[in-house]
Amino acid sequence: MALAALAPATAAAQTPETFYKGKDIKVLIGAGVGGTYGLYAQLATRHMRQYIPGQPPLVLQAMPGAGGIVALNYSANAAPKDGSMIHLVHAEVLFETLMKPESKFNARDFQYIGRFADADSIGLMSRQSGVRSLDEVRQKQVTMGSTGRDTAFALGPLMLNRFAGTKFKVIAGYKGTADIHIAMQRGEVDGAAVTLANALTLQGAAVKSGDLVPIFAIAENRIPDFPNVPTVTEFGRDANEKAFLDIYTSTGTIGRALAFPPGVPKPFVQVLREAFEKTIVDKEFLAEAQKSNTPLAPMSGEKLAAYVEKLMATPPDRIAAARKINQDLMEEP
Structure with missing residues (x-):
């Protein structure tokens, strides 16, 4: 020492x-x-x-x-x-x-x-899913592929279920992003959240052609490349939820x-x-x-x-409430 x-x-x-x-x-x-x-x-x-x-x-x-x-x-x-x-x-x-x-x-x-x-992320839907906006996910169940339930890519859809009234169902257990995209092509899942870097490079051609459609972002603010795509931080309904979303999206910032x-x-x-x-x-x-x-x-x-x-510097009571929200999301079926 x-x-x-x-x-x-x-x-x-x-x-x-x-x-x-x-x-x-x-x-x-x-x-x-x-x-x-x-x-x-x-x-x-x-x-x-x-x-x-x-x-x-x-x-x-x-x-x-x-x-x-x-x-x-x-x-x-x-x-x-x-x-x-x-x-x-x-x-x-x-x-x-x-x-x-x-x-x-x-x-x-x-x-x-x-x-x-x-390291902001974006939710992409396959063309065959027929989903073109977040509003549509409020009307019907939409499946999202993920490697695990505790990843940022799974938490995004789960948060939108809680804060925005969507009906995402997370299908976890895929080995990686490549496997999830294969599952999307096969129709096993409707979509997936990926990093913005992935969306602009590896999936760039599919996004430009409309084979993959962005419908939400996991970011502090709207992403300049997709200005019409809402981000999760827009859906906090009270100060506690907004505090959690700010902390959650810090990973991207x-x-x-x-x-x-x-x-x-x-x-x-x-x-x-x-x-x-x-x-x-x-x-x-x-x-x-x-x-x-x-x-x-x-x-x-x-x-x-x-x-x-x-x-x-987030107030302690807001941090405590954010921890409770995080725990609740982890325990959702």
């Missing part, structure tokens, strides 16, 4: 350039390298180095487990706090902090460097964002924020993102920290 406590002080005694010269920076992700966390982390490892004083190599470190919770626990409680590790934090960091008081991390304590992209663990000296945070801002306008970075169809929706570390602080 004494040695760990000395690390921030040791780093603070040096300039970032002196500290980073000859050192690596680990880029931690709480998922496998094949998904979007790995995608954005690898973009960071290839393009941020040149803008960090001392130009330290950035090395990807994957720590999958419990939907990103293992890495969040490590980052908050055991990771070095000397600036030698940055974390592409799991998007659920704020939702987990507020909905699960037993969490061993706090979203407020992470020091946000910047966000590469949001936080998206794919870099952060330092708690306790890293402020000068290092500022240096990495500046490096991030230069990276997201770098021509080679932008060219690689475009070539790989990687969506970008940057947000500065300062703005992301302010967003997290705003939601963390």
Whole structure:
């Protein structure tokens, strides 16, 4: 413990350039390298180095487990706090902090460097389902495929049932998004919620042709690409429901964002924020993102920290009510 406590002080005694010269920076992700966390982390490892004083190599470190919770626990409680590790934090960091008081991390304590992209989601219906709007789902039962009932993609339709009077039925147990889309083509399910990145890239042609129809969004605000599609936050009927929806959609707003663990000296945070801002306008970075169809929706570390602080300041009674709503949704048949 004494040695760990000395690390921030040791780093603070040096300039970032002196500290980073000859050192690596680990880029931690709480998922496998094949998904979007790995995608954005690898973009960071290839393009941020040149803008960090001392130009330290950035090395990807994957720590999958419990939907990103293992890495969040490590980052908050055991990771070095000397600036030698940055974390592409799991998007659920704020939702987990507020909905699960037993969490061993706090979203407020992470020091946000910047966000590469949001992680908003959208509900798509197949052409053969005949469903073209959310109003139609108030009139008849519509099935939605999902990998599990506790995922954001399942919670979205379940929330709309409660808040908007829809009649979605979640069919869980699919192995992944690809399997769900096959099920949609076979007519096993009527639709599915997917990330906006998925809707614009992998399913982009089907959306443009009308084979897939967007009818709701899981986002804080309406998505510019689909301005006529309502988002779940529009259906909160009272202050408690609105508080829950704001907390729930924080996963999309936080998206794919870099952060330092708690306790890293402020000068290092500022240096990495500046490096991030230069990276997201770098021509080679932008060219690689475009070539790989990687969506970008940057947000500065300062703005992301302010967003997290705003939601963390939600009154305790609203948080308690939001937890009750979340528990009720988990227990719905």
